[in-house]
Structure formats: C-alpha cells, structure tokens
Amino acid sequence: MLWLCLYFPRLPAEALGLDDPLAVVTEQRGASRWLITDAAGIAAGTPLATALSLQPQLRAQARHVKAERAALLRLAHWIYRYGSPVHSELREAADVGGIPQALLWVEIAASLRLFGSYAALHAQLCADLEAFPQAASLAVAPTRAAAALFAVAGEPLRIRGDAALQRHLAAVPVARLPWPQAQRQALHGVGLRRLGDLYALPRAAFARRFGAARLRELDQLCGRAPEPAEVIVPPPHFQRRFELAAEVDHVEALLFPLRRLAIELQHWLRARDVGLRELRLVCTHAQRRRSSFTLRFGDAHRDGQRMLAALRERLGREPLSAPVRTLELHADEIAAADVPQGDLFAAADTGGEWTRALERIAARLGETAVWTPAPHADHRPEYAMRRASDVHDAADDARERPLWLLKKPLALPQAPPVTALPERLEGGWWGGADARRDYFAVDWRGARLWVYRDLKTEAWFVHGLWA
Amino acid sequence: MSARADTLQTLLRDARLWQGDRQAPLRAEATGHARLDALLPGGGWPCAALSEIVYARPGVGELRLAMPLVARLTQARRKLALIAPPHLPYAPAWRRHGVALAQLSIIEPKTEQDALWAAEALLRARAGAVLLWQDAIDTTAQRRLQLAAETGDSIALVYRCLSGHAPNSVAALRLRVERVGGDSCVEVLKCRGARPLQTCAFA
Structure with a gap:
C-alpha cells in the first residue's frame, strides 16, 4: 500500500467561503476561544483575545463543522480519480488551543502505472488544486x-x-503526535524526545504506562497494525446545493457558482465512470418559491465546460423570474459515457462539435425547436411522419410524395384544374380523425401543388408542394 | 525578347491574376443535375461558401434543386440542418429522394436573429450543409454566414422567396428557380469564377 495524504489547513475558512485576509475561524470550548486558521501573521492556535489585541481589525467567525465535512466529502469525490480506496477524517483537536485537521487519503500504488510516474500524478494533482x-x-x-x-x-x-x-x-519529535498535551509532556518528562525512543521501549511496559491504544497507534504508524477505516464511495445520485451570499438577479453573477457545481458534477461523473444525459437546475427564490428546468444532452458526456455552456444559453434565453437565493444541480439521467474517439475519415461528427452546437441551440430556442423527421406507417399524410430522436427504418413507400407538407392544409377558393386520376387516401376512423380524400398533383399558377378534395365536405385544400 | 516573355509567363502564373476565359480552380460539390453542373465553375455548389437560391413562389422546384446534394451528404453521414423551413419536410418523400433522415436536424427558431445565430453556429460546427430560409437577409448577415461557412468548411444555402428584381448579394453563387411550362428552370444570376446569366432546365 502506498498512501497519499492531503492535509487542508485552510478548510475551515474555505468551507465558509472566506477569502478576506482579516477573517479568521475560531473554535470554542467552554470559555476559551482560539483561532484555527492563520490570519494576518497570527498563527492558528492563538487565543482570540490575544489575537484581537495584536490585530484589532480581525473578524472572527465560529467554525461550521457541517460545512467542513461537506467540503471534505467533495474533495474526496474529486480525489477518487487518482486512485481508490479513499478515506477522509476530520480530526478534532485533543486539547484547548489545538487545531482540527481535515485529512484525505488515497491509495496510489495501483494508479502510478496509469499516470506513468509519481511526478506525473503529482503534477496533475497540483494543477487541480491550483484550479x-x-x-x-x-x-x-x-x-x-x-x-x-x-x-x-x-x-x-x-x-x-x-x-x-x-x-x-x-x-520525528514526540511533540508532533496528535496526542493530548498531558501525555506528550509526560513522555517528554521521562526523556523520550523522538519516536525512535518510543519504539525502543519494551512494548508491555509502554502499554501499561501509556495505554494499549497508544501502543496500537504507534504500530499503525509503522505498519505493524491494520488501520481500519470507512471507505468513501461516490453516492449513486448527484445533487448539490449552492447557497448564494446574497440574492442574485442577473445571469452573469450565477455563472461563477454554476461553474463550481459543473466541475463538481464532472468529478462525480468521472469517479463513477459514467456520462451525463440530462441535468436539472433548481433555483430557489424568496418565499420558498422554486423554478427549475431540465437540459438534455445529445450524448452521455462528462465535460463540465459543455454543461456550463448549455446552462448559460438556457439561462440567457429567458430572464430570471425572480432573484435567486440558492442553486441546486441534479444529475437526472446518467448513462455509460460515450468515450470520444477520433474518426479516421472525419466524415461523421468530429469531436462532437455538431452535437454540442445542436445542444446550445436547443438550450436557447427550446427543446421543441430542434427535431429530426422520421416516416411513420399511416396512410394519412399528416400522420405519416413523426418527430424522432432516433430514426427507425420504416417500409419504403413506392408512391411519389411532395417534399413540403403544409403544417395545416390551406383551403382553396375554387377547384384547381385537375388532369390526372386521383389517389384516394382514407383511414383514421379508429382514432377520431377520420379522413377520406382524393389527392391530385396539379400545376397551378406556376407551382406544382399537392391538393385534395375532402369527400365529406367537398372542399378543396392544398396539402403539399413539389418544391 | 525572351526576358519579356518570361515576365509575361510569371504574370500569368500569378494566382492573383484572373483570366476571363479560364475558370478559377474552385472546390465544389456536384449539384447532381448534369446540365446545371456544366454551367457552374467547379461543377457544382461551391464548398465553404454561401450560395443563394431565389424563387418567386414556393413549389417551383426550389427544393428539388438541392435534393441530390442533401441525399449525397446525408448518405456520407455528414450532418445537415434545415433552419426555419416554411413548411414541414415530408419524411416519406425525402426518403424517396435518398435522404438519410437520421443525419437531418430541423430547427424552428422564433425570430430571424435566432435563425441566423443557429445557422452560424452549425456552419462553424463543420456541418455538411445548412439550408436556411430567410427572405430578407441583409448583406452583413450574408457576410457572417460566408465567414462561418469558410471556418467550418460547410456549404451554406440560403433560400429567398422574392418577387420581382432580386437585390444585390455577396453570395458566391446565386440561382433563380422558375417553373416554365411544366418544367423547372434554373437561371444562374451570379457565380464566382465564370460568366453568369445562363439558363437550363432540370428534372
């Protein structure tokens, strides 16, 4: 086993969304409050009163453990792409004045071959952290x-x-162990300064004096005892909420949080090795009113930029109905990802450019504005076609038909000059749209039309154009 | 004397010099109508360019003119889009013309601005061809489409239903379709690289 451990010293501040150099997060136990993040040159662990006397402009904020856990879990889902299993721990301080530690482990022995070398993995990891x-x-x-x-x-x-x-x-000095202050002082008092001194002691005597739990911890440090821990697996559903600091009423300001949500979704998809087909964005407004919309993608993918582009087009289409307070992103439909593969002859849709362009258009103009026609077996012309997402082969019709069909038949004021024999089409009595018509192809006023005479009303209509 | 001849030869070889009796080398996709192909420089619809089809009223055969191109491109698994078509493309008839319908996308925007935006986006996305119906398309929009077609190496066809004289256009190729005595006729109004104003009938 080879464990990579990440320690996030600023997680308490990051979980609260603080980026002000004068804002600090504090922990409280009884009457004592102390800093758990560094700020303005004052080290973490300093009592708040002391810190305020040094820097009166300091703004203290109590820590939010739940937010820290959520942030750590998000990071755990991200780290999943570097290996598995993944463990996380929010280690609370043992004493007053201690600093809680947000830790994340990932086993990388198996992934080193995938990345090629530790240097490549490390470079990628650092690039992610910087991003x-x-x-x-x-x-x-x-x-x-x-x-x-x-x-x-x-x-x-x-x-x-x-x-x-x-x-x-x-x-390693004994003072670095995450043990209570009293215990470390006791060890120091008997002249044990480094871990090497502890390992040299007789085991039974050490356990009697400092407790069997401490001996086990020492064994775990050097790999002599197992380290059981709960493994983190990405959840089967994705749902993330983002609380906006203030009400937002224009779309541009929503893009930053949306970008974060989209990147989280991308990490989750990668960890689960799936692709996204449909996502839903729920906005919460004042008085608990909610609005939401769904976006469908042409193929299952896990590209955060693509999600963001589609969200931006969709939000740009209609103005926000009311100022937004929170955003919620759901992955409604996931599927096995279509891994993009280069087409040797570049004949088809290279790199999914076309699919992405269509998605953007559908997001801006509406889902119903983009469709693909497909033939359907029915005698009545208006039912012989369907809107289809994927086209199935229907039997070929041997008769000639016009290229344009009018959305609604247009009534003719007079009978057109008919020369050929009619083609009678009827059917639909079973569905309530009974039709009995005689169709003719006619040349009329410089255009070739497909007209019919309704046998029930004896009226004439144009139904198509030989364009 | 020989130095002069050399200079002349050099001049003639210069690609910037257009000679009236010779066709410029153009990349084109055959229209599928043999008589029309013979009239057009390059022998068909110019690639990576904007072409315009003008017709006085619908139903004169304006769509049949492009049908061989649509059929050939979709069969080669290229993507095609119809933007703001005036009527429903009747699927059984399109199939009869050999169109692979799965490659076809129909886009019905609400405004002309949206139609132009969609056409531009799809042309840039390496479409096989984009067919746009817009009667009152202005020169700026035409230039934009022309640029998009160049970027995406696509064919842009704009259909304009115009009665009377057709205004100026920047399209590389302009055709007018009419129905004369039961036959569809096409007149070349303008074409890049050859003499226009020739007419032929097509099936």
Whole structure:
C-alpha cells in the first residue's frame, strides 16, 4: 500500500467561503476561544483575545463543522480519480488551543502505472488544486497514519518501503503526535524526545504506562497494525446545493457558482465512470418559491465546460423570474459515457462539435425547436411522419410524395384544374380523425401543388408542394 | 525578347491574376443535375461558401434543386440542418429522394436573429450543409454566414422567396428557380469564377 495524504489547513475558512485576509475561524470550548486558521501573521492556535489585541481589525467567525465535512466529502469525490480506496477524517483537536485537521487519503500504488510516474500524478494533482483553488500539503507513505503525520507537519516526503519509513519515523519529535498535551509532556518528562525512543521501549511496559491504544497507534504508524477505516464511495445520485451570499438577479453573477457545481458534477461523473444525459437546475427564490428546468444532452458526456455552456444559453434565453437565493444541480439521467474517439475519415461528427452546437441551440430556442423527421406507417399524410430522436427504418413507400407538407392544409377558393386520376387516401376512423380524400398533383399558377378534395365536405385544400 | 516573355509567363502564373476565359480552380460539390453542373465553375455548389437560391413562389422546384446534394451528404453521414423551413419536410418523400433522415436536424427558431445565430453556429460546427430560409437577409448577415461557412468548411444555402428584381448579394453563387411550362428552370444570376446569366432546365 502506498498512501497519499492531503492535509487542508485552510478548510475551515474555505468551507465558509472566506477569502478576506482579516477573517479568521475560531473554535470554542467552554470559555476559551482560539483561532484555527492563520490570519494576518497570527498563527492558528492563538487565543482570540490575544489575537484581537495584536490585530484589532480581525473578524472572527465560529467554525461550521457541517460545512467542513461537506467540503471534505467533495474533495474526496474529486480525489477518487487518482486512485481508490479513499478515506477522509476530520480530526478534532485533543486539547484547548489545538487545531482540527481535515485529512484525505488515497491509495496510489495501483494508479502510478496509469499516470506513468509519481511526478506525473503529482503534477496533475497540483494543477487541480491550483484550479480550485485549494490550499493543501501532501505526503506519501506506506501507512495512512505516517502519511498524515508528515502531511500535517508540512514535509512533502515521499516514502516507499518499510525501512525508509522506520528511518523517517524514528526522527520525528514526540511533540508532533496528535496526542493530548498531558501525555506528550509526560513522555517528554521521562526523556523520550523522538519516536525512535518510543519504539525502543519494551512494548508491555509502554502499554501499561501509556495505554494499549497508544501502543496500537504507534504500530499503525509503522505498519505493524491494520488501520481500519470507512471507505468513501461516490453516492449513486448527484445533487448539490449552492447557497448564494446574497440574492442574485442577473445571469452573469450565477455563472461563477454554476461553474463550481459543473466541475463538481464532472468529478462525480468521472469517479463513477459514467456520462451525463440530462441535468436539472433548481433555483430557489424568496418565499420558498422554486423554478427549475431540465437540459438534455445529445450524448452521455462528462465535460463540465459543455454543461456550463448549455446552462448559460438556457439561462440567457429567458430572464430570471425572480432573484435567486440558492442553486441546486441534479444529475437526472446518467448513462455509460460515450468515450470520444477520433474518426479516421472525419466524415461523421468530429469531436462532437455538431452535437454540442445542436445542444446550445436547443438550450436557447427550446427543446421543441430542434427535431429530426422520421416516416411513420399511416396512410394519412399528416400522420405519416413523426418527430424522432432516433430514426427507425420504416417500409419504403413506392408512391411519389411532395417534399413540403403544409403544417395545416390551406383551403382553396375554387377547384384547381385537375388532369390526372386521383389517389384516394382514407383511414383514421379508429382514432377520431377520420379522413377520406382524393389527392391530385396539379400545376397551378406556376407551382406544382399537392391538393385534395375532402369527400365529406367537398372542399378543396392544398396539402403539399413539389418544391 | 525572351526576358519579356518570361515576365509575361510569371504574370500569368500569378494566382492573383484572373483570366476571363479560364475558370478559377474552385472546390465544389456536384449539384447532381448534369446540365446545371456544366454551367457552374467547379461543377457544382461551391464548398465553404454561401450560395443563394431565389424563387418567386414556393413549389417551383426550389427544393428539388438541392435534393441530390442533401441525399449525397446525408448518405456520407455528414450532418445537415434545415433552419426555419416554411413548411414541414415530408419524411416519406425525402426518403424517396435518398435522404438519410437520421443525419437531418430541423430547427424552428422564433425570430430571424435566432435563425441566423443557429445557422452560424452549425456552419462553424463543420456541418455538411445548412439550408436556411430567410427572405430578407441583409448583406452583413450574408457576410457572417460566408465567414462561418469558410471556418467550418460547410456549404451554406440560403433560400429567398422574392418577387420581382432580386437585390444585390455577396453570395458566391446565386440561382433563380422558375417553373416554365411544366418544367423547372434554373437561371444562374451570379457565380464566382465564370460568366453568369445562363439558363437550363432540370428534372
């Protein structure tokens, strides 16, 4: 096993959406409040009162554990593309003044071959983190506990093999262990400064004095004991909510949160190895009113930019009915992804350009404005055609038919000059649209028309054009 | 003397020099009507360009003119779009003409602006051909479509139902379709690279 551990030191602030250098997140236990993120040169762990005396303009905000968990889960879905299994932990501080640690692990031994090398994987990972943007420090080690220990310490070590792990662990100061302050001081008091000193002690005596749990933790660090943890799997459904900081009444301002949601959806699709066919956006307005729309895609894909382009066109089509408070993105229909493959002869739709252009048009003009005709077996001309998403082969009709069919037959004021014999078409008594007509092809006023005489009313109509 | 002849030869080889009696090398898709192909430079619809079909009233054979092209492109699995058609394309008849309907998309925009926007987007998306019905298309829009057709290497056909004299146009090819005595006739109003004002009948 080779674990890559990511530590997110600014997650409490990022989960609250703070990007002001003077905004800090605080943790409270009893009467004491202290900083858990760095701000304006003041280190995390400083009591709030001290921090305020140093920097009076500091704006403190209580941490929001639920938001942190949600943010960590989102990151877990993203990291899924680098390997599996994935674990996450929000490790609460053991003492007053401690800093909670948001940690994420992914097993990468199996993915190194896919990426080619650790350097390639690392470069891709850093590019992703920069794109979010997301502050993180990472380390690689054969055990989860050791990887976390180095990631939290900010040492970007890459340890492979047990011997190297032992060597690195032996040099780690005892003060870095995520143990209660009292225990670390006790160890320090008896002259045990480094982990190497702890490993050199007789096991039974150490367990008696400091507890069996601590001994197990030491074993887990060096890989002598298993590290059971719950594996994170992406959920079978995708639904994300974005609370806007203020009511938004123009589309441009919605694009930023939509971009974030689309990228999350892209990560989720990639982790599940599926493609998106249909998505739904639900907007919540004042007084709990909701509006929503659905977008269908021509093929199953997982391209966040493409989703965003379709959403932008659809939102641009109609103005917002009311200012928006929250956005919710749902993946309504997923399917096995159509992996794009280059066509050797470039005859068909290269790179899906055509499909994407049609999607944009359908998003802007409406779903019903784009269609493909398909023949349907019926004698009545107006029923001999269907709107189809995919065309099935129907039997070929041997008779000649006009290229244009009028949407609604046009009444003729007088009988046209008929020369040929009629073709009688009737049917539909079973469906309530009974038709009995004699059809003729006529040349009239410089155009070739398809006209019929309704046998019930004896009136004449134009039904088609030989254009 | 020989130096002069050399200069002349160099001049004649210059691609910028257009010689009236020689056809410019044009890339074109055959219209499928042999007599019309013979009249047109390149032998058909110019590729990556805008062509215009003018007709005085619907039902004179204006659609049949393009039908061989539509059939050939769809059979080659190229994508085609009909934008703002005046009537319903009657699927059984289109199939009879050999059109692979699955490659065909029909777009019904509400405004002329939307129609132009859709035509431009699809031309840029490497369409096989885009057929647009718009009677009052202005020169700016024509230029935009021409550019889009060049970008996407597509064929743009604009149908204009005009009575009387047809106004100027920037299209590479302009044809007028009429029905004379039970036959459909096509008149070449303008074509890039050859002499226009010739007429022929087509089936």
